[in-house]
Amino acid sequence: MPATNRKFTLAARPEGAARRSDFAFIEDAVPSPAEGEVLLRNILFSIDPYQRNLMGNGSSEWPVIDIGAPMGGPTVAVIEESRHPGFATGNYVQSWSGWQDYAISDGSDLRKLDPDTAPLPTALGPLGLTGFTAWYGMTNVHEFKAGGTLVITGAAGSVGSMAVQLGKRRGLRVVGVAGGKDKVAYLKDTLGVDAAIDYKAEDFEEQVRRALPEGIDALFENVGGPIFPVLMEHFNTNAKMVICGTISDYSETEPPAGPNYLPRLISLIHYRFVDIKAFATPFVMHLMPEFLDEMTPLVVNGEITYREDLLEGFDSLPNTFMTLFDGTHSGKKLIVKA
Numbered sequence: 001m002p003a004t005n006r007k008f009t010l011a012a013r014p015e016g017a018a019r020r021s022d023f024a025f026i027e028d029a030v031p032s033p034a035e036g037e038v039l040l041r042n043i044l045f046s047i048d049p050y051q052r053n054l055m056g057n058g059s060s061e062w063p064v065i066d067i068g069a070p071m072g073g074p075t076v077a078v079i080e081e082s083r084h085p086g087f088a089t090g091n092y093v094q095s096w097s098g099w100q101d102y103a104i105s106d107g108s109d110l111r112k113l114d115p116d117t118a119p120l121p122t123a124l125g126p127l128g129l130t131g132f133t134a135w136y137g138m139t140n141v142h143e144f145k146a147g148g149t150l151v152i153t154g155a156a157g158s159v160g161s162m163a164v165q166l167g168k169r170r171g172l173r174v175v176g177v178a179g180g181k182d183k184v185a186y187l188k189d190t191l192g193v194d195a196a197i198d199y200k201a202e203d204f205e206e207q208v209r210r211a212l213p214e215g216i217d218a219l220f221e222n223v224g225g226p227i228f229p230v231l232m233e234h235f236n237t238n239a240k241m242v243i244c245g246t247i248s249d250y251s252e253t254e255p256p257a258g259p260n261y262l263p264r265l266i267s268l269i270h271y272r273f274v275d276i277k278a279f280a281t282p283f284v285m286h287l288m289p290e291f292l293d294e295m296t297p298l299v300v301n302g303e304i305t306y307r308e309d310l311l312e313g314f315d316s317l318p319n320t321f322m323t324l325f326d327g328t329h330s331g332k333k334l335i336v337k338a
Contacts, residue, residue: 005030007070008099008317013057017325022055023071023318031104033083038105040095044076045317046124047333048158049247049324059249062280071099071317074129076113076120087112094123099317101337111288118300125332126162126299126306127292133244133281134162135291137220138170140284141277142240146171148217153227155193156183158306158332159244163220164191165304172218175211177227190305199227208234215239224248229261235274243278247325307331 004027011024053060079091092113097103150167154160155176167174176187179200187196195211215236225248298304309331
């Protein structure tokens, strides 16, 4: 076993978008487990937009990571040493130990994984927090009526693409919104959306009108920002909206410059009876077994499509994370530790 434990810790609260200087690379001793604990070795790291919220000084009001603490996030790990009766050396687990080679756990935050049931990377994607987020937002926030039009923003992303497929499976007409021709093609050719909208196109608003001739019955919001004011004008009476995330403003601490759309939104809520609800997965993790019961066979049997962007090298964690916010990434980003 190596003598040192590599970590990326939070060095500073970001001013706007995260920068490489907000992270510090350190090495310290590999910890030893006490009675009732395990030592785990991380082998896969999940890279997700919500991790910007964990860094603080942004739009989120969630508790943030302490300065000097390892950057948080889910991982896949192998048990290197166990002093816990529920885990054996060599077990694979999904953990929340963040950006470090080794970590100690009392087992309460670990989920055992069976690589013979599903590939290990899926525990961080379609069978992990990514898939769970889409599943919960599509099944436990509102009751969506089959046949209605569902719009999903960020539809080519790791969460959005899962929500697209769940919407189709539940009998909805699904319209995906994404940025760029390649992502729009993926929505049409691979995910089979009923219509796709390119928010980067000059004729974005015209695309919205063409894709929504009968308005919006349901909106699964991942992005926020300037896309939403265009979409909200198409809400039908009794439309339902799920706020899953607002990635466009995760780095913001002040309201956006420009027109104030809040009075118009309040008017739409009032006169069209729009029902808007939000959720946060930390409060509903007790439903993970129900999610896995439904989704595991679908993923294993190839009935759910997913993309993984596996990159190699522990050193690449910070720079890979920062690409999540420039609009160029696609699929679930995972770091395989070298």
